[in-house]
Amino acid sequence: MDYPVKHQKLAGWANYPVIEADVATPGNYDQVRDYVAKNERLIARGNGKSYGDASLAPHVLSTLALRRMIHFDAVTGEIECEAGVLLSEILAEVIPHGWFFYVTPGIKHITVGGAIASDVHGKNHPTHGCFSNYLISFELMTESGKIVHCSKIEHADLFWKTCGGMGWTGIILSARFRLRPIRSTQMDQHTVWADNWEQLFGALSGRDSYEYAAAWVDSLAAGAQFGRGAVFFANHAEGQGSEPLVFQEKKPGNVPFTPPVSLINRWSTRIHNTMYLRKKPPGDYPVDLDSYFYPLDGVRNWNRMYGPRGFVQYQFCLPEQNAFDGIARALQAIQNSPDAPFLTVLKRHGERPAEAKYSFPIKGYSLALDFPRTRSIFSLVRKLDEIVWAAEGKIYLTKDAGSDKKMGRVEVADFEEKKWWSALKGRVETL
Ligand SMILES: Cc1cc2nc3c(=O)[nH]c(=O)nc-3n(C[C@H](O)[C@H](O)[C@H](O)COP(=O)(O)OP(=O)(O)OC[C@H]3O[C@@H](n4cnc5c(N)ncnc54)[C@H](O)[C@@H]3O)c2cc1C
Known part of the structure; x- marks a missing residue:
């Protein structure tokens, strides 16, 4: 063939x-x-x-050549497409008809198959959960080459193992899911500054009148300012009249080549953190949908800034009762290490359905950290693993490159098919 x-x-x-x-x-x-x-x-x-x-x-x-948009019902907001279709392509098609995703990650250049396999979450997890919440069904090719139709009723076990199952059940070929109605491409954003960890955690935990929330943490601030940051709350804005909506995608900047060394280090991070808050004053203001949901898509190839050695993202989630102290311990461990994360994002998470046991978020709080891949980074990763494990938390496998295998809290025995490779079964040999 x-x-x-x-x-x-x-x-x-x-x-x-x-x-x-x-x-x-x-x-x-x-x-x-x-x-x-x-x-x-x-x-x-x-x-x-x-x-x-x-x-x-x-x-x-x-799956990038499996990119057929199979059906979109502009009245009910149901969509069916092949697994290689990008979320950005769906947005271009559905926004003019007044539809958006119920759950979207902070990047639109991912495939529908990737969204299911990681069971992605957004800034509204407490109210809307993960991508699987709105997933009706998908077609999965298993090890034998058979195509299995999976939904919450048919082959439900395979359905739930595939959501968050990181590709270990087979190849998702196509999927059908529900969209949410929107009446505007603007968001009403409410920004709150917090002077320390107690204020930041308290701010993110309150204000349930906003559907969306995510906090930026100044991971290097110490002393009285330890844990300071800002929380960005938002709701979809009300309608703009009867004109069709237009998805205004920001024209992205670009990092045109990989510099010979990382541009990100403790000093550039300190400067960035000091400048960051100045650009985000507290208060209420409208923000366009692209800027609110996908700020990192504003710079193409931003991953090149970390130079040829690349970087390491570490994202963990702790149960509610252990989150305040556990995340503070993780931030302290980072400050005691030679490594500094450029971007630190805190999110709150709600309950997950009992069946969704491979979805990353548990009821509590998650912290995502981007570190340059220095020589010392994996000793910090081991230290963070210890803190997360002791606080009964877990890591997000879609971000992982060096944690202990147990940290995803996945029963490898649940994924019997031998064909599918994964870091849990043994890491691949790197160059
Ligand atoms: C800037 C940025 C922001 C992000 N923000 C968020 C966020 O807010 N929330 C969140 O949850 N995630 C977030 N992510 C992570 C991202 O959403 C996931 O890693 C997603 O799975 C990537 O999709 P992809 O199409 O690129 O898949 P890949 O990276 O190619 O694959 C990811 C996993 O999905 C599996 N997979 C992909 N396609 C299929 C298929 N057809 N069948 C079976 N398995 C498949 C792969 O085997 C792999 O295990 C972010 C990533 C970036 C770069």
């Missing part, structure tokens, strides 16, 4: 680890079946925007 298979260097968004892999890009389901049948140690890959090794294996099946 004729479809492209290329031997190449491959990495996730953080450019670490880098491996050599065979990457196939089948364009139809027969070609997908052919590659699945012929290869072991295989994993699906969407747009490669997971940070670490989630979509790395000796054999990689890219």
Whole structure:
């Protein structure tokens, strides 16, 4: 069968680890079946925007040629498409009809297959949960090449193992899910500054009148300012009249090449953190949808700023009762180390359905940290693993590149099919 298979260097968004892999890009389901049948140690890959090794294996099946928009009902807001369609492509199609995602991550350049396999969450997890909440069904190609229709009723066990299952159940071929109505492409944003950790945590925990919330933390502030930051609350704005909505995607800047060394270090981070708050005054103001949900999409290839060694993202979630102290301990451990995260984002999470046991968020709080890949970073990762484990928390596997295998709190035995490769079964050899 004729479809492209290329031997190449491959990495996730953080450019670490880098491996050599065979990457196939089948364009139809027969070609997908052919590659699945012929290869072991295989994993699906969407747009490669997971940070670490989630979509790395000796054999990689890219879904980027499975990009058919199968059906969109502009009246009910139900959509069906192939797994390689990007969220950005869906937005361009549905926003003019007054629809948006119920749950979106902070990036729109990911595939629908990737959104399901990581069961992504957004800034409204307490009220809307993960992507799986609005997922009606999907078609999954399993190890034998059979296509299984999975929903919350049919093959429900496989449905829930696939949501957050990081590709370990097979290849998601297509999916059907529900969208939410919107009447404006503006958001009403309410920004609160907090002078210390107690204020920041308290601010994020309150104000339930806002659907969306996420906090930026100045991870380097010490002493009386320890844990200071800002919380960005928002709701969808009310209607703008009867004109069709227009998705105004900001024209992105670009980091045109990878500098020979990382531009991100403790000193540039300190300057960035000091400037950051000045650009985000407290108060109420409108923000366009693209800027509120996808601020990092505003700079293409921003991952190159970390230089050729790449970076490491560490995101963990702690149960509510342990979150205040546990996150403070993690911030303290970072301050005691030589490493400094450039970006630190705190989110609040709500209950998850009992069946969604592979979804990352648990009721509590998560912290996401981006570190340059220094020589010392993995001793800090081990220290953070200890803190997270002791506080009964877990890490987000779609970000992971170096944590202990147990940290995702996944029963590997639940994923019996031997074909699908994963970091939990053994990390791939890096270059
Ligand atoms: C700037 C930025 C911001 C982000 N913000 C958030 C956020 O707010 N919330 C959040 O939850 N995540 C967030 N993420 C993570 C991102 O949403 C996930 O990693 C997502 O899975 C990436 O999708 P992808 O299409 O690039 O998949 P890839 O990175 O290619 O793959 C991710 C995983 O999905 C599996 N997979 C992909 N396609 C399929 C398929 N068709 N069948 C089976 N398995 C498949 C892969 O095997 C892999 O395990 C962010 C990432 C970036 C870079």
